[in-house]
Amino acid sequence: xxxxxxxxxxxxxxNKVITEASKGSAYYKNQQYRLRAIKNKIKRFKxxxxxxxxxxxLWTKTYHDVQRRLMWFKNERSFKRTWVHVDMDMFYAAVEIxxxxxxxxxPLAVGERGIIQTTNxxxxxxxxxxxxxxxxxxxxxxxxxxxxxxxVRYQEISDEMxxxxxxxxxxxxxxxxxxxxxxxxxxxxKNNLNHAMGRLWLAQRIRKTIFERLExxxxxxxxxxxxxxxxxSDFEKPDGCTYIDYKLERVLAFMKDLPIRKVPxxxxxxxxxxxxxGIFYCSQVIERATEIFITFTExxxxxxxxxxxxxxxxxxxxxxxxxxxxxxxSNSFKPxxxxxxxxxxxxxxxxxxxxxxxxxxxxxxx
DNA sequence: TGCACTAAC
DNA sequence: GCAGGTTAGTGCA
Numbered sequence: 001x002x003x004x005x006x007x008x009x010x011x012x013x014x015n016k017v018i019t020e021a022s023k024g025s026a027y028y029k030n031q032q033y034r035l036r037a038i039k040n041k042i043k044r045f046k047x048x049x050x051x052x053x054x055x056x057x058l059w060t061k062t063y064h065d066v067q068r069r070l071m072w073f074k075n076e077r078s079f080k081r082t083w084v085h086v087d088m089d090m091f092y093a094a095v096e097i098x099x100x101x102x103x104x105x106x107p108l109a110v111g112e113r114g115i116i117q118t119t120n121x122x123x124x125x126x127x128x129x130x131x132x133x134x135x136x137x138x139x140x141x142x143x144x145x146x147x148x149x150x151x152v153r154y155q156e157i158s159d160e161m162x163x164x165x166x167x168x169x170x171x172x173x174x175x176x177x178x179x180x181x182x183x184x185x186x187x188x189x190k191n192n193l194n195h196a197m198g199r200l201w202l203a204q205r206i207r208k209t210i211f212e213r214l215e216x217x218x219x220x221x222x223x224x225x226x227x228x229x230x231x232x233s234d235f236e237k238p239d240g241c242t243y244i245d246y247k248l249e250r251v252l253a254f255m256k257d258l259p260i261r262k263v264p265x266x267x268x269x270x271x272x273x274x275x276x277x278g279i280f281y282c283s284q285v286i287e288r289a290t291e292i293f294i295t296f297t298e299x300x301x302x303x304x305x306x307x308x309x310x311x312x313x314x315x316x317x318x319x320x321x322x323x324x325x326x327x328x329x330s331n332s333f334k335p336x337x338x339x340x341x342x343x344x345x346x347x348x349x350x351x352x353x354x355x356x357x358x359x360x361x362x363x364x365x366x
Numbered sequence: 367t368g369c370a371c372t373a374a375c
Numbered sequence: 376g377c378a379g380g381t382t383a384g385t386g387c388a
Binding site for chain 1: 382385386
């Protein structure tokens with residue numbers, strides 16, 4: 001329900017339909033199994049924290065160590081650069097509607113192989129959303145129109161969008177077809193726009209240009225680093241634009257009431273773990289940093305604390321790190337049991353993988 | 367290094 | 376009857 005466009009939905013009804021359709025399925029059983037594993041993990045975490053608290057000397061020492069680390073992170077905060085995150089609204093569905101306006105009047109979903117990838121906002125009102133199996137989506141919305149994705153077309157539109165954005169930052173970093181990050185600092189400086197009003201003006205200008213050239217709306221976040229810009233782009237979806245002024249108290253006030261799940265990189269599992277420790281908002285991660293430190297690895301602790309302070313990278317990735325690192329092929333199939341069937345399956349997959357690796361000019365390393 | 371798991375689109 | 380595909384990364388044995 002954290003996804004945009006779901007605020008007017010009858011959640012109780014939606015949950016009932018999903019539960020009805022789910023129970024007994026292999027998928028559901030697997031989910032239950034994984035949920036139990038997470039619950040066990042949480043139990044162990046809670047026990048570890050209890051042990052730690054019981055040892056006052058150790059707890060105090062850890063507390064001060066953690067506070068020292070927090071100071072370190074706070075020194076990393078920088079308001080020197082400005083990033084814009086652009087996120088196209090319901091992208092695949094929007095392209096389908098652009099090419100066939102009639103789709104804009106009906107509940108529409110784009111999907112294949114039994115899974116919905118994206119939906120327009122009419123469909124979202126019935127609780128239909130990305131990642132949902134089509135048979136459940138149909139139960140929620142019997143008039144739902146489902147079309148197969150046309151990736152060639154989406155790529156075309158995506159390229160057009162990125163061409164527009166490269167006027168502001170030639171080193172644009174993209175994530176998927178519908179999202180991109182640009183560092184607009186130089187553009188702002190050159191045009192004497194590097195102040196609150198100027199930044200907001202630029203964000204709106206980008207949105208306007210994209211809409212005029214593509215007839216598709218987007219949501220934009222503009223802030224002092226990539227992560228903040230991304231969080232903000234989601235804040236007023238769809239067709240929205242959010243900016244937070246570069247003042248420490250403004251950033252902290254925003255993070256204070258921000259649900260942890262809104263932080264990119266915190267998914268279902270980490271959310272569950274933190275919720276069980278009584279942590280729901282970003283500010284609580286900082287308040288309870290000692291417990292976080294004990295619970296997670298050092299790496300995850302640093303990620304969580306930095307993110308919840310609103311601190312993240314504000315310079316471009318090394319281009320070498322942006323090159324593709326791996327390639328894989330996977331698909332789902334009905335249960336099989338005979339050895340020759342497995343052998344055949346693996347052969348098919350391997351041949352497909354080989355084919356793609358050759359086209360991409362990849363060699364196997366191991 | 368290989369595998370399980372998490373996360374994102 | 377019916378629950379995807381692809382890439383990146385972490386953590387552990």
